[in-house]
Amino acid sequence: MNQQTLSMRLERVAAHVPLGARLADIGSDHAYLPVALMRRGLITAAVAGEVARTPFHAAQRTVNDNDLHGQISVRLADGLAAIKPDDAISAITLCGMGGETIRDIFDSGKAHLSGHERLILQPNGGEQALRQWLMDNGYRIVCEEVLHENRFDYEIIVAERGSDPVTYDARELFFGPLHLQARCPAFLHKWQRRLSQRQKTLGQFTRAQQALPEDKILALKQEMQWISELLG
Numbered sequence: 513m514n515q516q517t518l519s520m521r522l523e524r525v526a527a528h529v530p531l532g533a534r535l536a537d538i539g540s541d542h543a544y545l546p547v548a549l550m551r552r553g554l555i556t557a558a559v560a561g562e563v564a565r566t567p568f569h570a571a572q573r574t575v576n577d578n579d580l581h582g583q584i585s586v587r588l589a590d591g592l593a594a595i596k597p598d599d600a601i602s603a604i605t606l607c608g609m610g611g612e613t614i615r616d617i618f619d620s621g622k623a624h625l626s627g628h629e630r631l632i633l634q635p636n637g638g639e640q641a642l643r644q645w646l647m648d649n650g651y652r653i654v655c656e657e658v659l660h661e662n663r664f665d666y667e668i669i670v671a672e673r674g675s676d677p678v679t680y681d682a683r684e685l686f687f688g689p690l691h692l693q694a695r696c697p698a699f700l701h702k703w704q705r706r707l708s709q710r711q712k713t714l715g716q717f718t719r720a721q722q723a724l725p726e727d728k729i730l731a732l733k734q735e736m737q738w739i740s741e742l743l744g
């Protein structure tokens with residue numbers, strides 16, 4: 513992967529960035545995503561935010577090597593603190609981190625949001641917690657995708673702040689409200705794989721006669737029941 517050839521995962525994230533957006537890519541690592549979008553002429557300005565020095569320097573290198581320092585600001589900052597009011601950011605990408613981490617970054621950085629940004633999120637697990645935060649903070653999920661790459665199932669959640677509050681029930685928060693309606697093959701395959709993993713985990717604990725905390729067993733069984741119902 514580089515600034516020209518993105519992974520399929522980042523290509524799908526890129527597809528949800530509106531044309532002409534002013535993008536903040538938080539946790540940008542090498543800044544491949546904003547640089548690729550800028551090189552393709554799809555965005556007008558970008559901020560690449562990084563909390564760690566090594567990826568921050570890598571992002572600076574990619575931006576400089578592509579002569580894009582006029583259009584992409586690389587900033588060493590924790591989460592949304594990379595965004596300044598003058599940036600007039602219209603889209604935020606936050607990809608390749610746990611859903612709980614993404615949630616915490618938004619929660620502690622709320623002051624940096626105008627509420628007009630489209631959020632394009634690619635959590636590695638923890639989707640339920642992230643959807644819960646989006647719902648609690650007035651966001652509507654406008655698009656959801658699942659894709660399978662390098663043996664992993666990746667989710668992409670796109671959300672926008674609406675005027676009317678939305679309420680998602682427990683299953684919608686768990687599986688994704690739009691996934692439940694669309695039931696696309698990639699989504700069903702993800703949950704087929706998840707169900708066999710969970711069955712294996714439960715079997716291993718039972719065979720080893722190892723005590724799992726009661727609440728863990730209940731949560732596992734609840735999850736397996738929901739998945740079985742989903743798959744019919």
Ligand SMILES: C[S@@+](CC[C@H](N)C(=O)[O-])C[C@H]1O[C@@H](n2cnc3c(N)ncnc32)[C@H](O)[C@@H]1O
Nearest residue numbers: 538539540541561562563564567590591607608
């Ligand atoms: C696994 S990489 C993902 C890179 C890229 N977004 C992608 O999806 O390919 C996660 C990056 O997020 C950065 N990161 C983690 N927590 C962060 C925070 N609070 N603020 C900014 N960057 C953060 C890490 O330093 C790391 O470079």
